[in-house]
Amino acid sequence: GAGVSQSPSNKVTEKGKDVELRCDPISGHTALYWYRQRLGQGLEFLIYFQGNSAPDKSGLPSDRFSAERTGESVSTLTIQRTQQEDSAVYLCASSFLGQPTDTQYFGPGTRLTVL
C-alpha cells in the first residue's frame, strides 16, 4: 500500500550532464503527472500520462526534457545537457483515473541541483 515514490531524493550534477529521475506511482493509478517546483514558487506542470501515453507534453520547457512511462507503472523524466536553470524540485503525482475531481497523490520529490 505504498504511496508514490521517487528516486533519487537528491541529485547534484554538473552543467551539461544528463540526469534521469524516476517515479513509481501508486499501483493501479492510470494517470501520472510530472511537475517542477522552483524555490518559492508554485508547481509548474511538465507532462501528463494516461496509461503509457503522453497526450499532453505542452509543459516540457525545452527539447532537452523527455519522459516515458512503461507498463502503466514507472515513469522516468530525463533532462539532457542540464542547465543551472533546471535546478528545482521535480515532483511526480498519480491519480486513479485522471479525472478532474481525482485527488493527485504526490511523491516526496527529487531535488536537482545543477552546478
Add this chain to the structure above:
Amino acid sequence: AQSVTQLGSHVSVSEGALVLLRCNYSSSVPPYLFWYVQYPNQGLQLLLKYTSAATLVKGINGFEAEFKKSETSFHLTKPSAHMSDAAEYFCAIAKTDSNYQLIWGAGTKLIIKP
C-alpha cells in the same frame, strides 16, 4: 484560461488565533478546487477539495474552505491555529479542458507564533 491567485506569500498568526488563507480563481467553467499542504521536508498532501457538491468543504486537521462563486474565492480557514499547522499551503484548480492537470497558486507560508 484558468488561473489561481493566493494573496500573501507569508501569513503569520498567533497560536490559537483564526487562520485565513486566501485563494481566488479564474475559470470560465465550473471549477474543481483543491488545497494542498506541504509540511517541512514532506511531500504535498491533500487538505480538501471542492467538486461541486457542498460549498463548505471540510478537510483534515480541522481546516475548511468555502466556495463562493460570486467572489470567485475558495479561502481556507481554521478556527484555532496550532503550532503543527506551520507549513506551506497551495491552492490549485483542475484544468478541465484537456489533461486535468492542476494549475497552482504560488503558495502561502503559514507561520505560527507561540
